[in-house]
Amino acid sequence: MDFRLTPEQENFRCDIRAFLREALPEPPEIPEDSWLLGFDRAFSQRLAARGWIGLTWPQEYGGQGKSYLDRVVLTEELLRHGAPVAAHWLGDRQMGPSILRYGTPAQKATFLPKIIAGDLVFCIGMSEPGAGSDLAGLQTKAVEDGDAYVISGQKIWTSFAHLADYCYLVARTNPEVPKHKGISEFLVDMRTPGITIKPIVDMTGAHHFNEVFFDQVRIPKDCLVGEKDRGWYQIASQLDYERSGIERLMSNYGLLEAITRHVRATGEIRREVVRHTLAQLHIEWTMGRHLVYKVAWLLSQGIIPNAESATAKTYCTEFEQRLAQTASALMGGYGQLMPGSHRALLAGRVARAYLYAPAYTIQGGTSTILRNIMATRGLGLPPG
Ligand SMILES: Cc1cc2nc3c(=O)[nH]c(=O)nc-3n(C[C@H](O)[C@H](O)[C@H](O)COP(=O)(O)OP(=O)(O)OC[C@H]3O[C@@H](n4cnc5c(N)ncnc54)[C@H](O)[C@@H]3O)c2cc1C
Structure with missing residues (x-):
C-alpha cells in the first residue's frame, strides 16, 4: 500500500498554502470550527475564483473534474488554517452533489453556477423536534395544491438558516404509506412568505x-428534487457525503497545534505524562486522517463509502472530543476561562472547545446510530 499522494497533489497542497498565506495573513483568533462559524461570503468568492468550489464536479457544470482525494487535500488545508469557509461549505459538500445527481436540467442550470461562484448559501432542513436519529419520523408536510406544494411544520438545529438563501428541505409528501416511503426533498427559497426563523444559542x-x-409556505412544484416520495433513498447517499469529510476530524485541529506549542513554550513538555498524552493525541489524529483519506479514495474509485463513512465519522469526532477534554486537563483551571477573560489561556479557546465538543458526535448522526450502521452494513450483523 502506497500512502503517498501524487506530485500533482503535493503541488496542489503547496498552491493552497500559498493562497492562504496571502488571503489570511493573520490567522483567525479562534480557528476552531471555521466550517460552522467562519462565515464570510467574500472569502468563499475568492476560493470560487480559484476554481476551488465544486472541485470534483464535472467540467460541463463549471467544476474541475478533480478527484475526491484532491478535494480532501483542499479541505484539509483550509481547516488547518481556520479559513472562514462556512458560507459555501454545505452547497459545495452536499447540495451541489445532490442536485448533480437528482436535479432536473433546469435546477442544475439555476443552482450549480451560483454554488460554484460562492454566491449561494444553503441550510439543511432535516431534523425536527421529534425526528433526529429517526429522521423518517418527520412530520413537516408538503401538500400538492395546483401548481404548488404547501409546506407546514417545524425544523430544528438548522445551521445557517438565518444566513441562508435556500433551504434543502425534507418533508412528508405521502402520509398514507410506511414512513420511509412518503418523503421528498425540496429547494426552498428562504425569502418565501410564511417562514419564521428563531435563533438557538449554543453552550x-x-x-x-x-x-x-x-x-x-407555497413553493412552485419545480422545487421538488428527484422523485416524489423517494426522498429517503436520496438522503441515505447524501449522508454518506455529509459524514465522511475531514471536517469530522479537523473541527478543532487548531487546538492540537496550540496546546503542542503551549506545552513546549512553558517547558511542560519535559513531564513524561504530558509528552505521552500529546503523543497519543497525535497518533490518534494520524489514524483519523488515514480513515478520512480512505473514504476519499473510495469515493474517487466511484464507491459509495457507507460503513466506512460511519467508521470515520465515529472515530474522528470521538477523537475531537478527547482532544478538547485533554486540552482542558492539560491547561488546568485557567483553561476553563472563556474567551474575553484576560487570564484565559490560549484566549479561552480551550474552554470554548470543551463546551462545544459534545456537538461533534451528535451533528451529522450520533455515534450510537453510526455504530448501528457499522454493525449491520459493515459487519453484516443482524439489526438489534
Ligand atoms: C452542532 C449541530 C448542528 C446541526 N445542524 C443541523 C442542520 O443544519 N440541519 C439539520 O437538519 N440538523 C442539524 N443538526 C441536528 C442533528 O442532525 C441531530 O441532533 C442528530 O441527528 C440527533 O438527533 P436528535 O438531536 O433528535 O437526538 P435523538 O435522535 O433524540 O437521540 C437522542 C439520543 O438517543 C440515541 N438514539 C436515538 N435513536 C437510537 C437508536 N435507534 N439506537 C440507539 N440509540 C439511539 C442517540 O444516539 C442519542 O444519544 C445539528 C446538530 C448539532 C449538534
Whole structure:
C-alpha cells in the first residue's frame, strides 16, 4: 500500500498554502470550527475564483473534474488554517452533489453556477423536534395544491438558516404509506412568505443554528428534487457525503497545534505524562486522517463509502472530543476561562472547545446510530 499522494497533489497542497498565506495573513483568533462559524461570503468568492468550489464536479457544470482525494487535500488545508469557509461549505459538500445527481436540467442550470461562484448559501432542513436519529419520523408536510406544494411544520438545529438563501428541505409528501416511503426533498427559497426563523444559542454563546417554522409556505412544484416520495433513498447517499469529510476530524485541529506549542513554550513538555498524552493525541489524529483519506479514495474509485463513512465519522469526532477534554486537563483551571477573560489561556479557546465538543458526535448522526450502521452494513450483523 502506497500512502503517498501524487506530485500533482503535493503541488496542489503547496498552491493552497500559498493562497492562504496571502488571503489570511493573520490567522483567525479562534480557528476552531471555521466550517460552522467562519462565515464570510467574500472569502468563499475568492476560493470560487480559484476554481476551488465544486472541485470534483464535472467540467460541463463549471467544476474541475478533480478527484475526491484532491478535494480532501483542499479541505484539509483550509481547516488547518481556520479559513472562514462556512458560507459555501454545505452547497459545495452536499447540495451541489445532490442536485448533480437528482436535479432536473433546469435546477442544475439555476443552482450549480451560483454554488460554484460562492454566491449561494444553503441550510439543511432535516431534523425536527421529534425526528433526529429517526429522521423518517418527520412530520413537516408538503401538500400538492395546483401548481404548488404547501409546506407546514417545524425544523430544528438548522445551521445557517438565518444566513441562508435556500433551504434543502425534507418533508412528508405521502402520509398514507410506511414512513420511509412518503418523503421528498425540496429547494426552498428562504425569502418565501410564511417562514419564521428563531435563533438557538449554543453552550458557548454562539448562534449558528436555529428553529425554522413553515406556515403554509407555497413553493412552485419545480422545487421538488428527484422523485416524489423517494426522498429517503436520496438522503441515505447524501449522508454518506455529509459524514465522511475531514471536517469530522479537523473541527478543532487548531487546538492540537496550540496546546503542542503551549506545552513546549512553558517547558511542560519535559513531564513524561504530558509528552505521552500529546503523543497519543497525535497518533490518534494520524489514524483519523488515514480513515478520512480512505473514504476519499473510495469515493474517487466511484464507491459509495457507507460503513466506512460511519467508521470515520465515529472515530474522528470521538477523537475531537478527547482532544478538547485533554486540552482542558492539560491547561488546568485557567483553561476553563472563556474567551474575553484576560487570564484565559490560549484566549479561552480551550474552554470554548470543551463546551462545544459534545456537538461533534451528535451533528451529522450520533455515534450510537453510526455504530448501528457499522454493525449491520459493515459487519453484516443482524439489526438489534
Ligand atoms: C452542532 C449541530 C448542528 C446541526 N445542524 C443541523 C442542520 O443544519 N440541519 C439539520 O437538519 N440538523 C442539524 N443538526 C441536528 C442533528 O442532525 C441531530 O441532533 C442528530 O441527528 C440527533 O438527533 P436528535 O438531536 O433528535 O437526538 P435523538 O435522535 O433524540 O437521540 C437522542 C439520543 O438517543 C440515541 N438514539 C436515538 N435513536 C437510537 C437508536 N435507534 N439506537 C440507539 N440509540 C439511539 C442517540 O444516539 C442519542 O444519544 C445539528 C446538530 C448539532 C449538534
